[in-house]
Amino acid sequence: MPLITVGVNHKTAPVSIRERVAFAPEKMVDALSSLLYEKTANEAVIVSTCNRTELYCSVEDVQKADEVINWLGQYHDIDAVDLKQYCYTYCEDDSVRHVMRVASGLDSLVLGEPQILGQVKSAYAVSQEGECLGPELESLFQRTFSVAKRVRTDTAIGENPVSIAFAAVSLAQRIFADIRNSTALLIGAGQTIELVARHLKESGVKRIIVANRTLARAENLATELNAEAIMLGDIGDYLSQADIVISSTASQLPIIGKGMVERAAAKRRHSPMLLIDIAVPRDIEPEVENVKDAYLYTVDDLHSVIEENVRARQDAAKAAEQMIDEGVDAYRRTLESRKVSNLIVTFRQSAEEIKNTELEKALKGLEMGQAPEQVMNKLAHGLMNKLIHAPTRYLRAAGAEADQDALTIASNVLGIHEEKDN
Template sequence: MSLLVLGINHKTASVALRERVAFGPEVAPRALQELMCTQGVGEAVILSTCNRTELYCSLEPEGDSHLVRMWLQNFHQLDENELNSCLYQYHGEEAVRHLMRVSCGLDSLVLGEPQILGQMKLAYTQSQKVGSLKGTLDRMFQKTFSVAKRVRTETEIGASAVSVAFAAVSLAKRIFSDLSHTKVLLVGAGETIELVARHLKEQAVSQMMVANRTLERAQNLAQEFDAKIMTLEQIPDYLPQADIVISSTASPLPIIGKGLVERALKARRQQPILLVDIAVPRDIEPEVDELNDAYLYTVDDLQGIIEQNMATRQQAANQAEIIIEEERDNFMAWYRSLESVKLIQDYRGHAEQVCQQELLLALQALAQGKDSQQVLQRLARRLTNKLIHTPTQALNQAGKDGNQDLLTVLAHNLKLGQH
């Protein structure tokens, strides 16, 4: 049995091709079942995200990576040359190493991002449900999950903010320490604000408010994050309640001006407000920063934080690579031992068969009234001859061939010349 990884990712393929090669949740179970019907595929997991599609397989002796590649091409009705130009594949220990690097976020668009591990666990669970995991690949994924946990525990790979959304919340946490007592006003309802809301939810903020040009999009966020919604025109009414304002819209003009913030501060009796403007063009007038108790940060300020943290993550990634090499070697030692286990079982089975045959002959001889001492001596002699026959042949052949290295190994393992 051999291990195979076949796939494309953000480094090798365009968004357009990645979309065509993706396996949505509605087709993934059927795809797994079809992949398992491919000649030589013993186990399979399909990992499909916006940035990668990868097939993880254990192949029987008759299996071939070419057959797996043809299956992928035919399933998505792709042009062979277009797919092959973007495809990568790994075998054996390189396949194990790749899986571990992916799970730890070392192969991600954003170094060290944690979402990929959750996506990998979903792919693993889906394969369990379909029945495409049986032994080796199952063990490989379980080992990988423990490696990812070890990397997160022993390094700072996920501790530093390297996205604008994460950096905005990290900045707020740095200033307020505990966000559980803060009220946050989010301006906008796009993807960035959604990510901000997810990070805020993890910090258990006391209340989230979402202001957007249209209430329909804001309503989706409100349901997921238990937030209060409002239109942009209602911001003046609710701004005094906000300890933190994070804004990201596509507005060509500022939404929050100096005068609006000044009035909100008076209503708050000069309790400070943190304002984080991650929009380009800016949503908050730069003059807001002139106000006492108003602390304004822009996307450029966050970029400086991100660049510092990327250096920290890179150092952590180097530590993670060392852990992965160690854990890969551990897994491969187990994997290689599978063949020796089968050989040992076969060897013991052969010895047991010889023993039973000779024992039966001895019992028959005793039943016929033959001398018991002679029967036992014959049993011992025949057992000895049969059990040492194969090692004796190996020693004899190594001597004829002048293979001193093999003779040394055989002598060591048979404990010859040791007194």
């Protein structure tokens, strides 16, 4: 059955549309069941994230794509005509290629981001749980996961950080031999610092201190990550304990000055301190870079790293696209092989039915007292006539049409060769 993909993403639809067509996790099985119950699709997987909502379907006909869009609009109470302008549709090999690119991070807002593979796997598992998968999508997603794993393993698509938060933490990991023995002081409690905190936690940093002007906000983040919360005014007391300082606030004036860092460095007995200022305006006085054993990096330093890494990811993406092309070809061969397998099974079943029919006749003949030799001759004759009936008809029809190609193929299939006159 044909495969189609219908969806909207960050490239085609604003967030105001994406949020309206998003599926709540607890409603996903019901949505899939509705899609299949209404005969819009025979099998379906729905991937729904902040950047995309996509429906991967096995359908009777590719024209069903319009029906899928209509269903999506009805389910979310959006006029289908309005929705269609934001939707894209892929069919067959293009659909296969698209899901593989999505799972590999090649279609993401941030090229190569790793989270999408887990989200696609979760969507597959939900569909499996809701019994909305069949042989078509089962085979497709297994092949997709294999290709995505190969892309992750054999290319550098996800190795280089391309976000400010991740780049900051990666810089710290490069400077400290083992970040797990380090203490990190994070200044601010906004989204960027929250991402930094999560990356640090994942990297196994020993201790995290969160400083913020509002203690409650610092405590909320600290509680979630098993960190410590302090007021902004207490930074001077804790700075000497920090190996890594990452700051991102909305302050219009510097929070950390050269004198504060000098005092902290003296207490640390000149143990290296990394300071990363990702705020604009800056949170850390530029003169801090003159303090011995204090290493200051700004958001511009990180941007240059990110630009290099984006180029590296783009180079890796070229290799990944080649792997995806190979994956599409392999999936297509699997489908063709399955068709041949089904044909072989049908052929064997037909031969089995002929065998059983003729054998039943032979056994009845023996029960009626017919001579064994006579029964065997009838059995052999009946089997031969029925097994060659269809090929004989095909050969006669091809001969009547003078279809030499068909005759050649039939000769090869039947393992016979026409004897030529001398």
